Amino acid sequence: KAGVTQTPRYLIKTRGQQVTLSCSPISGHRSVSWYQQTPGQGLQFLFEYFSETQRNKGNFPGRFSGRQFSNSRSEMNVSTLELGDSALYLCASSLSKVDTQYFGPGTRLTVL
Amino acid sequence: GDSVTQMEGPVTLSEEAFLTINCTYTATGYPSLFWYVQYPGEGLQLLLKATKADDKGSNKGFEATYRKETTSFHLEKGSVQVSDSAVYFCALLGGSNYKLTFGKGTLLTVNP
16 A cells, blocks of 8 residues: 655745645545654644544644645645745644554755 | 653664663553654654553564553664664654654664
8 A cells, every 4th residue: 555645855945935735645544644843843743634624733823724635635835934944844644533643755845 | 731751862872782762751641652763864654653551562673662650652672773773753642632742853873
């Protein structure tokens, strides 16, 4: 069974731009979560979606948003990029909210 | 709220040495506990998990036991290899929310 896939793997943007990251979960998984990883803050939870509904959101500004489609694929969007948004963005999928989360390879975002 | 504390390292060992990485947690309810591993330039890989007290998770020679009385989930391996060099994250999945809470990670370097 194919794992979690994320596209693109690398992105370079400038301040003020916006970006959209994509995540395709493992087949049959309906829950998708997003995390931000930085050297300073470590791994931080962004949000979680299940059946196209956001069920939980981390402590991030409204510039960070996401959505989930009927096929469980998910996107996250960051608007008005700031230098501090440079990070590895990880997507994880699971069968349900209480099940093991499996991670994709991540998207490395660099904001210049 | 939920929290995970793990030894931050870095930890440097010689091949075939014994490994212990300590992890303790604070959580409400009965969380599931996980160890994830991250190799350079990659996402997180699930190493092992335990879902209830006294469960022992094991994989690739690594083991960890869910100790509710000491709120701990220490990672051990009897004989490390150079290929085990990576960053190891302890994490919990609480019963009241849908997010993983991570420790800060421990960098392990194994020298031949």
